[in-house]
Amino acid sequence: MSQTESSFAGAQRLGPDSAVSVRGVSKTYGAVEALRNMSLEFPRGQLTSLLGPSGCGKTTLLKIIAGLIPADEGEVEVNGTKIAGPGNDRAFVFQDFALLPWANVLRNVAFGLELRGVAKSEREAVAERYIRNVGLAGFEKSFPHELSGGMRQRVGLARALSVNADVLLLDEPFSAVDEQTRRKFQEDLLALVANENKTFIFVTHSIEEAVYVSDQIAILLARPSRVSEIIRPSSFREKGVENIRRDPEYLDIVDQIWASLRSYVE
Amino acid sequence: MNRSLVFKLLSAVLVFGAWEIGGRIPISYAFPTFLESMEAFARMAFDGTLLRAYAETLKPLVLGVAISALLGIGFGLWIGLSARSEWFFSPIFIVMQAAPLAALIPLLVMAYGIGLTSKVFVVCIMAMPVIVLNTAGAVRNTPASLKEMGQSFLADDRQILLKIVIPAASPVIFSGLRLGVSAGFIGAVLAELKITPTGVGDIISYSRSIADYPSMYAAIFSIILLAVLFLNLLEKLENVLFEGNNRGYVSD
Numbered sequence: 001m002s003q004t005e006s007s008f009a010g011a012q013r014l015g016p017d018s019a020v021s022v023r024g025v026s027k028t029y030g031a032v033e034a035l036r037n038m039s040l041e042f043p044r045g046q047l048t049s050l051l052g053p054s055g056c057g058k059t060t061l062l063k064i065i066a067g068l069i070p071a072d073e074g075e076v077e078v079n080g081t082k083i084a085g086p087g088n089d090r091a092f093v094f095q096d097f098a099l100l101p102w103a104n105v106l107r108n109v110a111f112g113l114e115l116r117g118v119a120k121s122e123r124e125a126v127a128e129r130y131i132r133n134v135g136l137a138g139f140e141k142s143f144p145h146e147l148s149g150g151m152r153q154r155v156g157l158a159r160a161l162s163v164n165a166d167v168l169l170l171d172e173p174f175s176a177v178d179e180q181t182r183r184k185f186q187e188d189l190l191a192l193v194a195n196e197n198k199t200f201i202f203v204t205h206s207i208e209e210a211v212y213v214s215d216q217i218a219i220l221l222a223r224p225s226r227v228s229e230i231i232r233p234s235s236f237r238e239k240g241v242e243n244i245r246r247d248p249e250y251l252d253i254v255d256q257i258w259a260s261l262r263s264y265v266e
Numbered sequence: 267m268n269r270s271l272v273f274k275l276l277s278a279v280l281v282f283g284a285w286e287i288g289g290r291i292p293i294s295y296a297f298p299t300f301l302e303s304m305e306a307f308a309r310m311a312f313d314g315t316l317l318r319a320y321a322e323t324l325k326p327l328v329l330g331v332a333i334s335a336l337l338g339i340g341f342g343l344w345i346g347l348s349a350r351s352e353w354f355f356s357p358i359f360i361v362m363q364a365a366p367l368a369a370l371i372p373l374l375v376m377a378y379g380i381g382l383t384s385k386v387f388v389v390c391i392m393a394m395p396v397i398v399l400n401t402a403g404a405v406r407n408t409p410a411s412l413k414e415m416g417q418s419f420l421a422d423d424r425q426i427l428l429k430i431v432i433p434a435a436s437p438v439i440f441s442g443l444r445l446g447v448s449a450g451f452i453g454a455v456l457a458e459l460k461i462t463p464t465g466v467g468d469i470i471s472y473s474r475s476i477a478d479y480p481s482m483y484a485a486i487f488s489i490i491l492l493a494v495l496f497l498n499l500l501e502k503l504e505n506v507l508f509e510g511n512n513r514g515y516v517s518d
Contacts, residue, residue, distance in 0.1 A: 066418050092414075101434075116419075
């Protein structure tokens with residue numbers, strides 16, 4: 001390798017390494033323009049929030065990254081490879097949990113592996129480990145309707161973790177659970193980001209939630225949908241979960257986001 | 267003893283008690299009491315009359331119900347999954363369900379004779395439409411987020427059908443089967459009354475013609491009993507196949 005090549009190889013590693021890159025993605029539904037020429041980088045190992053008023057296309061963008069919806073234009077790269085549909089490098093956590101009501105917790109958590117043809121004993125061992133991780137030990141044989149909303153979303157989270165994807169896509173995962181459960185979830189999510197070495201893409205409509213959990217917040221605005229601002233909180237992440245909500249930077253960012261969003265909320 | 271059994275027995279006592287009283291008043295000379303009917307039932311059961319009758323009646327019944335269930339679920343899945351086949355097939359089954367079957371039986375007899383074929387047709391025409399339409403509706407209404415979940419976890423089309431669409435539709439498919447099977451029992455008796463008197467239909471029409479009303483009601487009672495037993499069996503099958511079904515759904 002010549003010296004020039006080796007120095008360029010080093011140069012490419014500069015800046016944050018992106019796990020997911022969205023480049024020039026557009027999407028229209030009939031006459032409605034959901035996304036126009038959207039570009040966004042998602043740094044590896046970090047949590048990026050997509051935050052914006054309803055109708056700004058944040059869920060559409062997430063589903064395009066998941067490969068569930070094809071983009072009309074532009075491309076999405078995951079780990080440097082252009083995607084052509086859902087892949088085993090990404091796992092999705094659904095707003096309405098999307099659990100199989102006829103299957104118990106164990107089978108629901110193992111379902112992603114079941115679809116991949118992993119042998120029953122093996123996938124159940126993996127599932128049991130993640131059921132313990134999300135704090136549902138003892139509920140393996142319960143059915144979804146026997147669980148509370150928060151517990152159901154823990155099942156959805158365990159299912160997404162058990163397929164061991166690099167990128168976790170979370171579509172307003174805590175919007176259907178109560179406030180106290182949600183706070184616990186947010187703390188658990190921070191621990192997950194710190195321990196799991198995965199990239200998280202998190203759609204939310206809650207400003208406080210986005211600032212609390214994110215390494216990077218992308219503010220999306222509607223009509224036409226665009227990234228208006230990217231905010232990277234810097235100082236309060238290391239101060240411990242119990243100190244974040246009274247940190248001056250946290251409060252400033254929450255105010256700043258509301259100031260820029262308020263004119264778009266009718 | 268559990269509560270549900272107590273209530274079942276209580277309900278049986280009430281119905282049969284009302285029957286007995288109605289027969290004793292009597293509301294009509296053609297209406298026997300419950301005890302007379304049961305006596306006739308026991309007599310026919312022990313002298314083998316019922317056994318011989320059911321050997322005949324079960325042929326079109328079992329054949330028709332089996333064909334309706336298999337073809338009906340098959341057609342229902344097809345209609346539910348493809349809009350084009352819905353336009354093509356769904357009117358046929360709606361017409362089948364709405365048609366005044368008793369008036370159409372002469373047509374069937376002209377086309378297929380007075381044998382087993384016509385009777386199987388009658389059972390199928392009664393049983394199949396509700397199975398098809400229920401299955402199609404249930405398949406079409408599979409929750410979109412469950413299908414999306416399957417796709418995002420890399421399910422192929424076959425896995426989505428077998429592991430998501432069919433289990434999700436199963437409660438409604440089974441309720442269609444229950445309705446269809448009961449209609450099939452009605453169809454079997456109708457065929458034996460309208461085409462050729464054989465089996466249970468023969469007992470009913472013969473004992474009516476000689477004014478042996480207890481035997482007639484005993485035969486009707488026996489077919490209802492069989493239908494109830496069969497529906498219970500179907501429910502057991504559902505509970506074995508889809509354990510989560512009898513535990514309600516995730517909804518709030």
